[in-house]
Amino acid sequence: MADGSFPKPDQPLAHRLAHRAWDGFEVALNRTDAGKHTPTISPLVRMALHVGPAVRADCCVDDVSRSGWQSPGDYDLVPPGVQGQWEDATEALVMSFRFSPELMARAAEGLDARPGALTPQMRARDPQVELIGQALRAELEAAHAAPRLYGESLGLALAARLAARAAHRPPPRLSALTPRQLRAVTERIEAHLDEDLSLTELAATAGVSVSHFTVMFRRAVGQSAHRYLMERRVLRAQALLARGGRTIAQAAGETGFAHQSHLARCMRRMLGVTPAQLTG
Structure with missing residues (x-):
C-alpha cells in the first residue's frame, strides 16, 4: 500500500x-x-x-x-x-x-x-x-x-x-436531465468548445450536484459528457476545415485539441477520415 x-x-x-x-x-x-x-x-x-x-x-x-x-x-x-x-x-x-x-x-x-x-x-x-x-x-x-x-x-x-x-447500498436511481437543463448544458459546451470545461461548471449550469450530473447527462444523451464534448469538437473542426481558410493546426486550436495530431486521431476514430482528407 x-x-x-x-x-x-x-x-x-x-x-x-x-x-x-x-x-x-x-x-x-x-x-x-x-x-x-x-x-x-x-x-x-x-x-x-x-x-x-x-x-x-x-x-x-x-x-x-x-x-x-x-x-x-x-x-x-x-x-x-x-x-x-x-x-x-x-x-x-x-x-x-x-x-x-x-x-x-x-x-x-x-x-x-x-x-x-x-x-x-x-x-x-x-x-x-x-x-x-x-x-x-x-x-x-x-x-x-x-x-x-x-x-x-x-x-x-x-x-x-x-x-x-x-x-452497503447501490447508488440511487436518477432521472435524466430535463430538456431545459440539457439545452443549457449543451449550449455552454458549444460556446466553450475550445476550453477545458470541468464537471463542476457543467453541473452548475444544470443546477444539480456533480455526482448526479454524470448519471443524469448520460441518461439524457446516451453517452458521457466527455464523449459528447469530443464529438462536438470533432464535428466543429470538420465544419471549419470544410469551410476553408484555416490550417489543420488552427482548426485544432479553435476546437480545444492540444495539437493537430490529436485532432487527426479523434477524427479518424469518430468519422473515418483525417483532417488532411478534408483539406486535400
Missing part, C-alpha cells in the same frame, strides 16, 4: 513514475522499494491499487494488521486521520490516490454515507474499482492528456464507488 508521501530519511523510497491532479483528487503511479514504509497521517482519503506483480507484504492500518500476498487488483484504503504503514518483501508497482473531503462528500450525496464512515481496508477487491483504476492508469501513461472532464469523471466515479461500498 502506498500514497506517494515523502518518506523520512531512513525509509525506502516511493519512485513516482507519473502523476496527474484534478479538482479534488490526484493519482500517481509509483514504484516502491522493498522495506517498511510509514507515511505521515493525512486529512485526505488515501487509496492504493496494486497493478504490478504480486508481492509479499505486511500491512497495518489503525492497529489492524494483515499479512499475505498483494496481487494485481488488490487495493488498500486509509481514511482521513488514520495511520497506515506497510512492509514489502520486494519492490512493488502501485497506483496511489488521494481524495479531498469535499470530493468524497459530493460522491456520497444520496448514499447515506459520509467520508467519516469509511473504514480501513486491506487487500480489498472490487471489479469496478479495478476497471476505473485501469482507465486512470491509461490516462497517466497517455502521450497527450484527455480533457479535464474525462479525468474528473473517473475520479468522481471512483470516489462514489468507495462511498457506496461504505454505505
Whole structure:
C-alpha cells in the first residue's frame, strides 16, 4: 500500500513514475522499494491499487494488521486521520490516490454515507474499482492528456464507488436531465468548445450536484459528457476545415485539441477520415 508521501530519511523510497491532479483528487503511479514504509497521517482519503506483480507484504492500518500476498487488483484504503504503514518483501508497482473531503462528500450525496464512515481496508477487491483504476492508469501513461472532464469523471466515479461500498447500498436511481437543463448544458459546451470545461461548471449550469450530473447527462444523451464534448469538437473542426481558410493546426486550436495530431486521431476514430482528407 502506498500514497506517494515523502518518506523520512531512513525509509525506502516511493519512485513516482507519473502523476496527474484534478479538482479534488490526484493519482500517481509509483514504484516502491522493498522495506517498511510509514507515511505521515493525512486529512485526505488515501487509496492504493496494486497493478504490478504480486508481492509479499505486511500491512497495518489503525492497529489492524494483515499479512499475505498483494496481487494485481488488490487495493488498500486509509481514511482521513488514520495511520497506515506497510512492509514489502520486494519492490512493488502501485497506483496511489488521494481524495479531498469535499470530493468524497459530493460522491456520497444520496448514499447515506459520509467520508467519516469509511473504514480501513486491506487487500480489498472490487471489479469496478479495478476497471476505473485501469482507465486512470491509461490516462497517466497517455502521450497527450484527455480533457479535464474525462479525468474528473473517473475520479468522481471512483470516489462514489468507495462511498457506496461504505454505505452497503447501490447508488440511487436518477432521472435524466430535463430538456431545459440539457439545452443549457449543451449550449455552454458549444460556446466553450475550445476550453477545458470541468464537471463542476457543467453541473452548475444544470443546477444539480456533480455526482448526479454524470448519471443524469448520460441518461439524457446516451453517452458521457466527455464523449459528447469530443464529438462536438470533432464535428466543429470538420465544419471549419470544410469551410476553408484555416490550417489543420488552427482548426485544432479553435476546437480545444492540444495539437493537430490529436485532432487527426479523434477524427479518424469518430468519422473515418483525417483532417488532411478534408483539406486535400
